[in-house]
Amino acid sequence: xxxxxxxxxxxxxxxxxxxxxxxxxxxxxxxxxxxxxxxxxxxxxxxxxxxxxxxxxxxxxxxxxxxxxxxxxxxxxxxxxxxxxxxxxxxxxxxxxxxxxxxxxxxxxxxxxxxxxxxxxxxxxxxxxxxxxxxxxxxxxxxxxxxxxxxxxxxxxxxxxxxxxxxxxxxxxxxxxxxxxxxxxxxxxxxxxxxxxxxxxxxxxxxxxxxxxxxxxxxxxxxxxxxxxxxxxxxxxxxxxxxxxxxxxxxxxxxxxxxxxxxxxxxxxxxxx
Amino acid sequence: xxxxxxxxxxxxxxxxxxxxxxxxxxxxxxxxxxxxxxxxxxxxxxxxxxxxxxxxxxxxxxxxxxxxxxxxxxxxxxxxxxxxxxxxxxxxxxxxxxxxxxxxxxxxxxxxxxxxxxxxxxxxxxxxxxxxxxxxxxxxxxxxxxxxxxxxxxxxxxxxxxxxxxxxxxxxxxxxxxxxxxxxxxxxxxxxxxxxxxxxxxxxxxxxxxxxxxxxxxxxxxxxxxxxxxxxxxxxxxxxxxxxxxxxxxxxxxxxxxxxxxxxxxxxxxxxxxxxxxxxxxxxxxxxxxxxxxxxxxxxxxxxxxxxxxxxxxxxxxxxxxxxxxxxxxxxxxxxxxxxxxxxxxxxxxxxxxxxxxxxxxxxxxxxxxxxxxxxxxxxxxxxxxxxxxxxxxxxxxxxx
Numbered sequence: 001x002x003x004x005x006x007x008x009x010x011x012x013x014x015x016x017x018x019x020x021x022x023x024x025x026x027x028x029x030x031x032x033x034x035x036x037x038x039x040x041x042x043x044x045x046x047x048x049x050x051x052x053x054x055x056x057x058x059x060x061x062x063x064x065x066x067x068x069x070x071x072x073x074x075x076x077x078x079x080x081x082x083x084x085x086x087x088x089x090x091x092x093x094x095x096x097x098x099x100x101x102x103x104x105x106x107x108x109x110x111x112x113x114x115x116x117x118x119x120x121x122x123x124x125x126x127x128x129x130x131x132x133x134x135x136x137x138x139x140x141x142x143x144x145x146x147x148x149x150x151x152x153x154x155x156x157x158x159x160x161x162x163x164x165x166x167x168x169x170x171x172x173x174x175x176x177x178x179x180x181x182x183x184x185x186x187x188x189x190x191x192x193x194x195x196x197x198x199x200x201x202x203x204x205x206x207x208x209x210x211x212x213x214x215x216x217x218x219x220x221x222x223x224x225x226x227x228x229x230x231x232x233x234x235x236x237x238x239x240x241x242x243x244x245x246x247x248x249x250x251x252x253x254x255x256x257x258x259x260x261x262x263x264x265x266x267x268x269x270x271x272x273x
Numbered sequence: 274x275x276x277x278x279x280x281x282x283x284x285x286x287x288x289x290x291x292x293x294x295x296x297x298x299x300x301x302x303x304x305x306x307x308x309x310x311x312x313x314x315x316x317x318x319x320x321x322x323x324x325x326x327x328x329x330x331x332x333x334x335x336x337x338x339x340x341x342x343x344x345x346x347x348x349x350x351x352x353x354x355x356x357x358x359x360x361x362x363x364x365x366x367x368x369x370x371x372x373x374x375x376x377x378x379x380x381x382x383x384x385x386x387x388x389x390x391x392x393x394x395x396x397x398x399x400x401x402x403x404x405x406x407x408x409x410x411x412x413x414x415x416x417x418x419x420x421x422x423x424x425x426x427x428x429x430x431x432x433x434x435x436x437x438x439x440x441x442x443x444x445x446x447x448x449x450x451x452x453x454x455x456x457x458x459x460x461x462x463x464x465x466x467x468x469x470x471x472x473x474x475x476x477x478x479x480x481x482x483x484x485x486x487x488x489x490x491x492x493x494x495x496x497x498x499x500x501x502x503x504x505x506x507x508x509x510x511x512x513x514x515x516x517x518x519x520x521x522x523x524x525x526x527x528x529x530x531x532x533x534x535x536x537x538x539x540x541x542x543x544x545x546x547x548x549x550x551x552x553x554x555x556x557x558x559x560x561x562x563x564x565x566x567x568x569x570x571x572x573x574x575x576x577x578x579x580x581x582x583x584x585x586x587x588x589x590x591x592x593x594x595x596x597x598x599x600x601x602x603x604x605x606x607x608x609x610x611x612x613x614x615x616x617x618x619x620x621x622x623x624x625x626x627x628x629x630x631x632x633x634x635x636x637x638x639x640x641x642x643x644x645x646x647x648x649x650x651x652x653x654x655x656x657x658x659x660x661x662x663x664x665x666x667x668x669x670x671x672x673x674x
Contacts, residue, residue, distance in 0.1 A: 058574040059447065059559060061454045062297040068441055068451075081571050105295050106558040110572030132295045132561070136285070157299040159461060164301070182299055183459030 006098040006126040007151045007174040010049055011209040011230060020222065020270040021049040021231030023211060024238050024263060025102065027070040028053050029079025031245070033087035035252060042256050044096050046263035047271075051096075052129065052233065055084060055103040062131040064186035066236040066243060073246055081107060081116075085123040098126035100153065100174075105133040108141070117144050127151035127174045135168030142171040153177050156202065158194055165205055175209040175231065176202065180216060186236050188215035191224050199228035219269035234266060277601035279525045281592065286475020289598060291591035294474040296561040300454070303461040308476040310381050315483070320376065327372050328487060331405065332362045334369075336488075338495035338652070343622040344635070348642035351505065351649035355625075355635075356492045358516065358656045365628065365657030366488060366516045367398035371467055373484035375402035378465040385409040385464040389453040391418055391446030392582035392661060393425025394628075395469030400434035402467075410434040411456070413449040418582065425661060443576060446586055450560050470513025471590030474561035478518075478590050485519025492652055493523050500650050506531040506641060509654035510634040511551065511604065512584035514593045516656035521602060522592075531603070534593065535637045537579035538606030544569075548577035550589045551597050551604040564591040580609035580665070583630040583657075607633040615639070616659060616666060628657035629665070 003012070014021045024043055028036050036053070043051055056071035056079055063071070088099065101120050108116045108130065120128070127150050133141060135154055145152040151174025156165055159182055169176070180195050181188055195212065202210055212225055213233030222232055238259055245255040274289055286292045294304060314320045328334040336357045345353045358366040371388075378386055386408045390396030396412040403410035412429055416438045419426050429436050442448040450473070457466045471478045471485075489507075496504050507524060509517035511534040524530045539547035547553065550565040557566040559574060567575040567587040579585040596602035607615075612629055615636040619627045627635060631654070638653045645651070659666075667674050 057572075058442065059451055061451050061561070062299075062458075064455070065441065072442055075573060104558075104572070106568070106574075107572035109558050109563075110568060110570070131297050132558070134294060134296065134298050134301050136301075137293060137295060155298045157297070157301075159299055159302045161302060168298070179299060181459075182461065184455050 005149060005151050005174060007050065010098055011175060014049055015209070015230060020226065020229060021209070021211065022266045022270040023050040023052060023231055023233045024048055025052040025054060025233060025235035027067065027074055027239055027242060028055055028084045029074035029077060030070045030242050031073060031077050033079070033083055037087055037091065038256055039259055040091060040096060042260045043263050046260055047267045048097055048263055049231070050098045050100060052100045052102045053084070053088070055081065055101060055107055057104040057107060059106070060104065062184060064184035064236060066239050067185050070239045070242050081111060085119055088125070089123040091124060093124055099124060100127045100129055101125045102129045102131065105130050113141055113144050117148055117150070121148050121150055125150070127153055129153045129155070129177060131155060135171050138171040146173065155179055158182050158198060162201060162205070165202065169206050169208070172208065175211045176206060177233070178202065178210050178212045178229070179214045180212050181214055185214050187217040191221050196224060196228055203228070219265050222269040232270060237262060274598045277525055277596055277599035279522065281595065282475060282479055286479070288592045288595035291564050291594040292475055292478055293563050294561060295558045295563065296474045297458060299458045300461065300474070303457065304474055304476065306381065310377060311476055311480055314377055314380055320380070324373055324376060328369065332368050332372060333360065334487065335491045335495070336360050338492055338499065341623055344619070344639065345642065347618065347622055348639040350647060351642040351645035351651045352647070353638050353642050354496070354650065354652050355655040356488060356520065356652060358488060358654060359625070359627065359631070359658035363398050363401050364660065365394045365398065366485060366519065367395045367469060368401060369487055369519065370469070370481050370484040370515065371395070371398040371402040374465065374467040374480065375406050375408060378408060379406060381465060383463055383465045385460065386467055387411045387413065387453050387456050387464055388467045388469060389413045389446065389449035390469065391415070391449065391585060393418065393422040393429070394583060394657060394661065396434070396436070397425050397428050399467050400429040400432040403434060404432040412436050413439050413452040413456070415439050415444045415446060415449050417444050422661065447574065470515040471518045471592060472513045472560055472562060472588055478562065478592055481515050482518045482522055482592060485515050486522045488516065488519040488654060489521060489523035492520065496650070496652060503527055503530050504652045505645070505649040506533060507652045508533045508535060508634050508638045508641065510535045510584060510630050510656065511589060511593060512537065512548065512586050512630065513588070514590040516654050518590055518592055520654040521596070525601060532601065533637060533641065534602050534604045535633045536604060536606045537581055537584035537633060538608035539578045540609060545576050546578050547606065548579040548585050548587065549606050550587060551593060552606050556594065559588040562591050564594040565589055565597070580612055581629040581633065583628065584633065605637060607636045611636045613666065613669060616662070626659035626663070627655055628659050629662040631656045
């Protein structure tokens with residue numbers, strides 16, 4: 001498998017510096033795409049390594065309450081796939097870390113796999129995470145994404161047996177998204193011991209980078225992952241600030257500042273030796 | 274697409290191109306475990322005997338096949354027979370599935386059950402089965418439905434179930450399913466999800482169809498016994514599609530039997546005014562399955578409307594999509610007004626208050642009967658009784674309870 005993609009280059013760089021990658025997740029279009037672009041700009045300024053952009057979906061069964069509420073706000077405000085792609089295409093690619101589209105297969109299927117992947121690439125996306133497309137059903141998508149020179153990331157859950165992981169990895173590139181806890185996205189207090197064990201044997205199964213998400217929200221979560229993972233993902237911890245914006249607890253500037261501060265702390269935690 | 278067969282789904286959960294599994298990885302091992310355990314249970318004589326015994330002595334099966342003489346006279350054509358699922362314990366067909374799945378829960382050694390419910394019939398049937406077997410039970414139900422269906426909420430709670438209000442998204446059945454799936458992702462180790470219809474990821478559409486097929490198997494034999502031959506047509510309502518799947522499935526390879534599914538036509542054929550994905554929707558993904566669905570151009574699920582809470586769902590079971598594309602089942606709609614009028618006709622002519630869901634099927638049966646020969650036989654699945662609907666019917670007809 002050719003590692004010649006923007007995402008694999010990023011992980012290779014990070015690894016050569018003995019850092020972990022930090023990958024925040026944001027919702028596209030909550031409350032509007034101008035805010036989303038401003039957040040991407042702020043995160044880029046803080047030196048995050050990759051950014052996941054969530055495409056709002058009406059029935060996101062993998063997501064917890066914070067992200068679902070954000071999706072609902074964005075959809076109520078009228079966000080569309082075309083609107084997201086158009087806005088993202090205006091970003092300065094030299095100043096923007098690789099972007100991953102976190103998007104439901106319901107949306108991709110409706111647009112057509114070929115068309116969606118081609119249009120997302122055109123807009124500047126480097127890879128895809130499709131949370132409701134398990135490895136068994138992903139072959140067609142994987143071939144299409146790879147043919148475009150991009151990455152399709154697969155998720156591995158705490159409940160996934162090792163034999164099944166081998167099957168899943170056949171349709172996985174870029175990195176492996178390791179779900180830290182059984183359940184949906186959301187913030188948790190501690191990193192589970194079981195996760196650390198799983199990361200150890202995953203390392204034996206693949207050369208792909210291992211990134212940990214779901215339940216990761218603060219710098220303290222990074223320390224136990226240092227030796228075992230290649231990156232961490234924070235979703236609800238970021239999107240929580242969009243909720244505070246929606247509830248008028250924060251102004252837009254204060255929201256951006258809060259997101260920037262969290263990014264600064266996480267970048268410091270992941271980029272310290 | 275080739276002719277429909279009863280030998281579906283395949284191991285990947287495919288009904289033709291439909292079905293399959295589009296769920297987060299977290300759920301995949303649980304679905305595999307369920308698939309394996311169900312295959313063992315299906316082949317286990319003791320399990321089947323236990324299920325048959327409970328269906329007989331606890332649910333009250335077999336349910337009668339009843340000749341609706343005055344309804345037939347009013348329609349003026351083919352003879353209409355009603356498969357009386359309304360006479361089951363808890364008043365609907367839903368219990369056929371919940372008893373079966375509760376037994377599966379025990380086989381898997383799980384102690385806790387979750388379920389979703391719209392109008393509350395499946396919630397009550399699940400709470401009933403859980404009380405019977407001493408299982409912990411949590412039912413997810415839209416906040417708005419809880420307000421409208423206080424009787425069913427009270428019944429569930431009385432039987433020891435916890436009813437959890439769903440306040441996310443559309444706050445309807447759709448989001449109750451989303452919440453149940455989320456619960457299951459965090460609880461798969463000790464919890465079974467008893468889904469209420471032939472929807473969701475494989476193996477649920479197959480399991481629910483199999484447990485509901487007792488309806489069609491009985492009806493087939495009862496028709497042979499009383500009429501001396503198979504019926505000319507069978508009609509059932511389709512929301513998610515469990516009573517219709519159970520009614521149709523044993524007849525799929527009886528080519529001479531016309532099968533008709535009736536979707537909720539609602540107020541109009543405009544988006545948001547109906548709940549008829551097979552009639553007005555297109556193939557897409559919802560709740561872990563590939564099937565006909567009502568979506569906008571971006572793949573977002575559309576809001577739906579029906580007078581009947583039990584049919585008020587934007588998706589449909591994947592086997593129905595397979596039957597539609599193969600032409601084995603024809604699908605049509607019945608609007609709110611016709612369903613309401615039929616509810617009242619059934620009350621006056623037959624002394625039966627049908628569920629407003631089932632009224633959709635009876636309405637279509639009266640039309641089909643009028644166009645048919647008096648020697649023809651039409652079977653209708655009367656999937657439930659209408660007690661739960663009297664508040665809504667009273668409101669719509671300007672009466673006070």
